[in-house]
Amino acid sequence: MTLVKGIRIHSHGGPDVMSWEDIELAPPGPGEARVRHTAIALNFSDINVRRGGFYQKDPLPMPIILGNEAAGVVESVGEGVTDVRVGERVGYVGVGSNFFAKTGAYAQQRNVPAERLVKLPDNVSDLQAASVMLKGLTASNIINRIYRPAAGDTVLIHAAASGVGLLLTQWCKHYGAAVIGTVGNEAKAQIARDHGLDHAVLYRQTDFVQAVKAIIPGGVRAVLDGVGKDTFIPSMDCTAPFGTLVNYGNASGHVPPVDIMLLSLKGTLSMWRPGVSHFLGDPVRFKSLCVELFELVGSGVLKTAATRTYALSDAMKAHRDAEAAQHAGPVVLLP
Numbered sequence: 001m002t003l004v005k006g007i008r009i010h011s012h013g014g015p016d017v018m019s020w021e022d023i024e025l026a027p028p029g030p031g032e033a034r035v036r037h038t039a040i041a042l043n044f045s046d047i048n049v050r051r052g053g054f055y056q057k058d059p060l061p062m063p064i065i066l067g068n069e070a071a072g073v074v075e076s077v078g079e080g081v082t083d084v085r086v087g088e089r090v091g092y093v094g095v096g097s098n099f100f101a102k103t104g105a106y107a108q109q110r111n112v113p114a115e116r117l118v119k120l121p122d123n124v125s126d127l128q129a130a131s132v133m134l135k136g137l138t139a140s141n142i143i144n145r146i147y148r149p150a151a152g153d154t155v156l157i158h159a160a161a162s163g164v165g166l167l168l169t170q171w172c173k174h175y176g177a178a179v180i181g182t183v184g185n186e187a188k189a190q191i192a193r194d195h196g197l198d199h200a201v202l203y204r205q206t207d208f209v210q211a212v213k214a215i216i217p218g219g220v221r222a223v224l225d226g227v228g229k230d231t232f233i234p235s236m237d238c239t240a241p242f243g244t245l246v247n248y249g250n251a252s253g254h255v256p257p258v259d260i261m262l263l264s265l266k267g268t269l270s271m272w273r274p275g276v277s278h279f280l281g282d283p284v285r286f287k288s289l290c291v292e293l294f295e296l297v298g299s300g301v302l303k304t305a306a307t308r309t310y311a312l313s314d315a316m317k318a319h320r321d322a323e324a325a326q327h328a329g330p331v332v333l334l335p
């Protein structure tokens with residue numbers, strides 16, 4: 001057994017349930033690789049797992065090491081592993097199809113099924129990889145499967161300065177769309193503008209529907225919404241006929257049940273609620289999607305300059321700050 005440090009919870013609750021503990025790690029089993037983490041992503045889903053009852057109908061067996069996503073170096077491999085070699089730089093997002101049920105990234109080291117590991121290209125740092133894999137593939141799921149922006153489109157992105165929001169903003173701009181983004185404050189507006197945002201709407205101070213209509217009276221082609229409860233239904237009032245509404249997250253809480261007739265009344269709209277687990281469950285698809293993502297990062301189309309770091313042992317503070325909406329851009333924990 002190897003002793004490593006990590007962040008574990010013994011019950012669901014607020015950030016106080018997180019504790020920095022010694023964790024016993026067995027040698028990697030058949031098909032597994034031991035990864036020494038160098039950069040661990042904080043995702044909003046980690047907060048949802050910590051709070052409990054969000055994705056799981058049945059309670060998760062405790063204790064849980066939080067986290068789904070990290071970059072690092074292969075330290076050793078178990079029997080039969082041929083996909084990766086000791087010393088290679090790798091990253092992963094989840095270790096199974098419903099990966100919110102199999103967390104464990106908030107630790108200095110972890111054993112991961114080798115088939116889930118993607119090799120990191122030389123021009124993408126560990127910090128960049130941990131900043132973009134889950135958040136960027138969430139954006140990729142939307143852009144490649146649900147709504148492909150076109151030159152001349154105008155898109156509304158809620159919480160445009162969030163980790164996913166900044167990536168969506170840059171990706172929509174890459175395809176030539178104009179982007180209106182809601183943001184919590186002026187500092188976030190500036191960060192989003194630095195990533196290409198055309199119009200910032202301070203949605204805690206102004207009515208965003210009126211603000212969007214003032215910019216584009218005919219409505220936006222698509223709404224990309226990771227905020228949920230506070231924004232999704234009102235967004236129907238600033239969407240163009242035949243427009244697309246995508247709710248990909250619930251930072252403010254779940255979207256209430258929607259009467260399908262509303263979609264007709266508000267302009268023959270379509271509505272999506274993607275989940276990245278389905279998109280990334282297949283390890284072969286995960287790796288092929290990472291190729292496009294890493295090319296966009298390596299070529300500077302998707303910038304990660306806003307990444308903020310905390311020591312892994314300070315993950316409790318990082319969660320508190322995330323829940324207080326204090327972050328702009330991705331957050332990475334350093335072991």
Ligand SMILES: NC(=O)c1ccc[n+]([C@@H]2O[C@H](COP(=O)([O-])OP(=O)(O)OC[C@H]3O[C@@H](n4cnc5c(N)ncnc54)[C@H](OP(=O)(O)O)[C@@H]3O)[C@@H](O)[C@H]2O)c1
Binds near residue numbers: 184253
């Ligand atoms: N569908 C999927 O598979 C998938 C995958 C990854 C992430 N997500 C979702 O994508 C969203 C963004 O994730 P992220 O990791 O990029 O998050 P993040 O960087 O922590 O950003 C979340 C932002 O949401 C806004 N917000 C509005 N109401 C909030 C509230 N009550 N509490 C906290 N924040 C609030 C804040 O921005 P302002 O201050 O500008 O309002 C905050 O900065 C989350 O909802 C997450 O669950 C979904």
